[in-house]
Structures are given as structure tokens and as C-alpha cells.
Amino acid sequence: MKRIAFTMKLHPGFEEEYRRRHAAIWPELVDLLHETGIGEYSIFLNEGTLELIGVLRIDDPDRLDELPANAVMQRWWDYMKDIMESNPDHSPVTRPLKEVFYLP
DSSP: OEEEEEEEEBOTTOHHHHHHHHHTOOHHHHHHHHHTTEEEEEEEEETTTTEEEEEEEESOGGGGGGGGGOHHHHHHHHHHTTTBOBOTTSOBOOEEOOOOOOOO
């Protein structure tokens, strides 16, 4: 499994709304992520900067390229676009992180 990490950015004042929406994540989205090969996925919030840090494990990172075309993913992005930095297609603005240390 390969670990992937990235950042996103939350709009001010939406910390609790972000938590609430993820606490009620759609089952069809969970299924899609698992079907894509994602085995683990965590999102951390830096409360001082509102930076979100996503960390996931996936068998084949190239499979992540399938997600933007999926209707469930597009609906989720549309649902989240009002509370975080988003691209014109409503996907979150993400910035990849380079791994510099890992202790297995």
C-alpha cells in the first residue's frame, strides 16, 4: 500500500460543519473509496490555519484518477464547495505533500 498525503483549506467558521458533514459521510461515497482501493483515509485539521491534511493508503495511486469522473464524487464535491477552497469543477484545491520521514 502506498501512502498519499495532501493539504486542503477550510473557510473560516466552518470547522464544526466540516466535522458534521464527515460524521454523516454517505455510504455510497465510502463504498466508492473502498472500491477504488483506499484502505485507510484520515483528515486532520490545523485549527490555527484551517489547513486540512489528508492521509490515505491505496494499493494503486493511479486509481485516484478515476474519482473525478464518478457521479458520487462529483456530488460530494458540490456538497462541500461552500465550506472549503474549491476548483471551478468544485473539487477541493489540494496540494500534495512530500514524505520526508516514516517510522513503520
